[in-house]
Amino acid sequence: MAKAIPSRAEDYSEWYNELIKKAELAENSAVRGCMVIKPYGFSIWEKMQRALDDMFKETGHSNAYFPLFIPKSYLSKEASHVEGFAKECAVVTHYRLKNAEDGSGVIVDPEAKLEEELIVRPTSETVIWSTYKNWIQSYRDLPLLINQWANVVRWEMRTRIFLRTAEFLWQEGHTAHATAQEAQDETRQMLDVYATFAEEWMALPVIRGTKTANERFAGADDTLCIEAMMQDGKALQAGTSHFLGQNFAKAFDVQFLNKQNTHEYVWGTSWGVSTRLMGALIMAHSDDDGLVLPPKLAPIQVVIVPIYRTDEQLEAISAKVKPLMQELRKAGISVKYDDSDANKPGWKFAEYELRGVPVRLAMGARDLENGTVEIARRDLKTKETVPFDGLTAHIQALLANIQQTIYQKALAFREANTFRVDTFDEFKAQIEKGGFILAHWDGTSETEEAIKEQTKATIRCIPLDAPDEDGVCIFSGKPSQKRVVFARAY
Amino acid sequence: MAKAIPSRAEDYSEWYNELIKKAELAENSAVRGCMVIKPYGFSIWEKMQRALDDMFKETGHSNAYFPLFIPKSYLSKEASHVEGFAKECAVVTHYRLKNAEDGSGVIVDPEAKLEEELIVRPTSETVIWSTYKNWIQSYRDLPLLINQWANVVRWEMRTRIFLRTAEFLWQEGHTAHATAQEAQDETRQMLDVYATFAEEWMALPVIRGTKTANERFAGADDTLCIEAMMQDGKALQAGTSHFLGQNFAKAFDVQFLNKQNTHEYVWGTSWGVSTRLMGALIMAHSDDDGLVLPPKLAPIQVVIVPIYRTDEQLEAISAKVKPLMQELRKAGISVKYDDSDANKPGWKFAEYELRGVPVRLAMGARDLENGTVEIARRDLKTKETVPFDGLTAHIQALLANIQQTIYQKALAFREANTFRVDTFDEFKAQIEKGGFILAHWDGTSETEEAIKEQTKATIRCIPLDAPDEDGVCIFSGKPSQKRVVFARAY
Known part of the structure; x- marks a missing residue:
């Protein structure tokens, strides 16, 4: 491909x-x-x-x-705020361009300098x-x-x-x-x-x-x-x-x-x-074939691809598909019918997989005879042949199931990759393999920074629901009452 | 007030x-x-x-x-485009602030100068x-x-x-x-x-x-x-x-x-x-009492104000109003019930007039007895007392009528203030009084500019539906086939 x-x-x-x-x-x-x-x-x-x-x-x-613009003096009024944002500000200093006198093109007009510079908001x-x-x-x-x-x-x-x-x-x-x-x-x-x-x-x-x-x-x-x-x-x-x-x-x-x-x-x-x-x-x-979108955020939830050899077959399929689309749309499902002849079904299948369309229906001559349709779900890549009658209800349930399945899969992945660690040696070994580490920390910035320096891991957060648990900091050995979440981060 | x-x-x-x-x-x-x-x-x-x-x-x-930013060189690529926008551009020249060495505060870091200035898009x-x-x-x-x-x-x-x-x-x-x-x-x-x-x-x-x-x-x-x-x-x-x-x-x-x-x-x-x-x-x-909003764009389409002396009266009114509100919302009508005791009904009436709420319902003790409600429309400032039963349908029709009435009023105003003028003296007299002037123009920029200079009126447009009509330019006397729209403008 x-x-x-x-x-x-x-x-x-x-x-x-x-x-x-x-x-x-x-x-x-x-x-x-x-x-x-x-x-x-x-x-x-x-x-x-x-x-x-x-x-x-x-x-x-x-x-x-x-406003988009913030006067420089405003940004400075809260001391730690300006400290945090000054290093990465886009600064507007002039409000006009003019033609260079030597004809070399357009330049900033030095006479149009702002009295006070304006910062493009980094936050408001x-x-x-x-x-x-x-x-x-x-x-x-x-x-x-x-x-x-x-x-x-x-x-x-x-x-x-x-x-x-x-x-x-x-x-x-x-x-x-x-x-x-x-x-x-x-x-x-x-x-x-x-x-x-x-x-x-x-x-x-x-x-x-x-x-x-x-x-x-x-x-x-x-x-x-x-x-x-x-x-x-x-x-x-x-x-x-x-x-x-x-x-x-x-x-x-x-x-x-x-x-x-x-x-x-x-x-x-x-x-x-x-x-x-x-x-x-x-x-x-997402996976190696492309996007996987949860149905609630998918711009197209269902794509329908006709499988045909002759114009008559396409017409017969389209006649079945049009009322189905109306019914799906009435049920609040976004659906696309891709009957373009520019691309073959196989190309279309790959394309909509890449784009993460949650449900794909394929309908061919035999489906027409049998009153069925082939349904493929993007997340699990499973296929099933189902009767055409009652399809809307089936798809509604399927979309809900896909939404849930994607969530459960992500949750299971996180759980499988979350580790309780009690020594700094274990910590250093695990962090190389990835995942979240639940570990005790003594509550000081010094320890946090030392761990970051040695492992590139940061404390992502102190979970709101972290249970009280007596322990000792993996780095300093000082007492701690809660595990925090360490990880390398984007 | x-x-x-x-x-x-x-x-x-x-x-x-x-x-x-x-x-x-x-x-x-x-x-x-x-x-x-x-x-x-x-x-x-x-x-x-x-x-x-x-x-x-x-x-x-x-x-x-x-992107928000446009490289200066891009803006210059289309000659008349840069000509049109160069005179009013916000220009980003630096990407960092720093603390002044003399402790006087935060300044633009001269070392963080962009190689090419960026223009904040005036259009994209x-x-x-x-x-x-x-x-x-x-x-x-x-x-x-x-x-x-x-x-x-x-x-x-x-x-x-x-x-x-x-x-x-x-x-x-x-x-x-x-x-x-x-x-x-x-x-x-x-x-x-x-x-x-x-x-x-x-x-x-x-x-x-x-x-x-x-x-x-x-x-x-x-x-x-x-x-x-x-x-x-x-x-x-x-x-x-x-x-x-x-x-x-x-x-x-x-x-x-x-x-x-x-x-x-x-x-x-x-x-x-x-x-x-x-x-x-x-x-x-809008009018001298405040905003007049067409119902289709009004954030609140209907406001309900209770008129009461005792808590019991308020309770009885509220008991009638709550199901009405549900019904109105179900019909897609946005409604607010202002039962706050901080302000008197008269104050509320003026406030919602100011804010242009298209329909106001007032309900007092006598209305409760009679099974009626007083309806005031913002646009015409008329009031009527109508039965409580069938109110939702009545309000739906009323909102549609208000939308139409506001349009018709604006149309009638425009028609009453649009004038066909055939001499430049008439033109100069009329433009001082305001309105649109339909007049012949010879099609040249020179004439257009001369008229603008003398009267501050510009050609707003050559109407797409302007009928062919032989005439002579009010300014130059040259032949013209169409009237154009002149006016002073915002």
Whole structure:
């Protein structure tokens, strides 16, 4: 096949790159680190957006839109925030081009220099909290529950399509509350929204946890995250939800009059997921033949391929297929009938496998006679011949089953690749083989950094549901009450 | 009322600004020319997006996403294009900040200078056609029908919220075709999509026409537009659709192998509408009491306000209202029940008028006894008392009627303010009074510019349906076969 991709075993990284290319999901653009998301890839992202947006609205949030540009002075107002983002900012310094006097082309007009440089937002806490200052006066203005869908730019030195790009698409929620408790509840609620989305839509099991101080968002008091395992055993952070304390309220002087009639700083949260989820989706489920998409996020859920020799056969098949398609669509199933004569059935089979279409129906002359159709499922690659009557109900059940099966497979994979380790020697041996390691840690940044330096493994999170367990730190031997999750990560 | 806005007659411009502020649609940000779209305003924009996006998909288009940044050299590849946009570009020159050595704060790191400056996209023809070069080889790859929803930046010197902002949100369609005819048909089709959206969703009558060479998009062979009349008699360009000829294909060397097996340059179109439509929506229909929203774009279509003195009365009213709300929602009607005790009914009435909620129901103790409810419509400010039974059907019909009535009112206003003028003296007198002027023009840029200079009126368009009519140019006296539309414009 012209479209074959390397196997995961051969070269996992190349498998990922080639899969994205061949399935026409995205590509690198001529602009360093910026990607083009192609129509097929974008249609998956749109489905993710729609599902997430519905969940945000169900939990009381509204969308809004804030400026792309952040004045340099704003970014600097929260000390650890600027520390975290200054190293990777795209900076706008001028607002006009002009023709060079020597006729050599168009140049930046030196007379059009901005008084204050503008940063292309790497995240919007600063510009949003500077706005909230005007929106919040009293406890009656709280909570403020806002989200925006936007592009952001972080000038990363090493980029990887979907996983780490200079420009990416995301949503960022920014909420303001009257009490610390309410903000903490919001932080946790949105983490749960992300986890539910990952598990129920992406079929991606995730661990909910807290980041260590080292891995915290720049400007947060606490960062919660969901962590998923990819098929090479590496971890991928799939979403974060931050309790900002009063840090941004203090930086931008956002106070409110509480019910006791005294002024208090507002409590904040922020939370986001990005097109990185596309990378997670691809890496978690796909195989050597191409994408495997959970039905809930598949742009095409069912493809129908006619198998015919003569025009009469095609006509007879099409006559059967057209009403079936109407019925499937009425049941909310997206379906494509590929009767183009440009390609042979075998080519089509491979193409839709590559694109991860969950269910394929093939119908030939004998099926017509027998009143049957051949159904192939993408995930398990099994085939069955089923009666044409009652097909819609059969396919609905099949799609639900595929969604579940993909999730269960990913969960089983994670469980098979999660290890409880009690010595640093074991740890070093296991980390080379991949997977998640549950180990005791003494709670210090020094130990965390030493382990990272020696093994390239980081603490992905302290799981929220980690049971209390007495133990000793694998590195320092100091006492510990909980196991944390270590892994190498994307 | 604390929230009163100036009347249109008093100060049309201030009326617009205050209305946007008081109805909480948007506000200026601290970043020059960039706006914050507030949740209520954004929810209207979301409804516009959804309706347009559905129409784009119905006509065979897919969404994708292209980079925010355009290398300076790309922008320069199409000569008239760079000419049109160079004067108002935000330019990224650096990719890092650092701490100043004198401790004065954060500065741009001079060592992090980009080799080639990047332009924040003012429109994406260049970056998209540079990508299409790799996507298009043969006639089989055509047509390519792609749209993107994105933010763009044009460093305008004089900005006006929604109407002209440095950053704005829009969609830009970019299509590629095998023949000039096909591209021209697409250009026209998308103009018709915009006109249908404006008329059926925004209740905004529009004139479909062709721009003169002077007003054409920088890089297009032909620009079609829809033009609407605002309540001050000025014109507002509400959408454009460009036939790009082979200009961008030539600039980026995009050729395809045609069916005759020879190489040909691809034919292109682009088309867009933006958050400017929000300005059009506000200016076309609203009145001195606030917004008037066509029901199809109203975030809240029906608001219910209880009128009560005692808790028992409120409970009895609520018991009637809850099942009604369920029924309305089931019928696809968005409804809000405002039973908050923080504000009196009179305040609520004014507030929802300001926000343009099309239908208001008020229900008091006497209504309970009589099995009735008071219905007020926002557009005509009429009230009626109707039986509670059959209310959902009544409201459905009412919403449809309001949508129609708002459209008809705007159409009647435009017709009453459109004038056929045959001499330049008449022209000069009429243009001061506002409105559209249908007049003969000799077809030259010189005449067009002279008229603009003397009257500030521009040719809004040459209507597609303008009848052939022999006449003489109002300015030059030269022969003309068609009347064109002149107006002062936003």
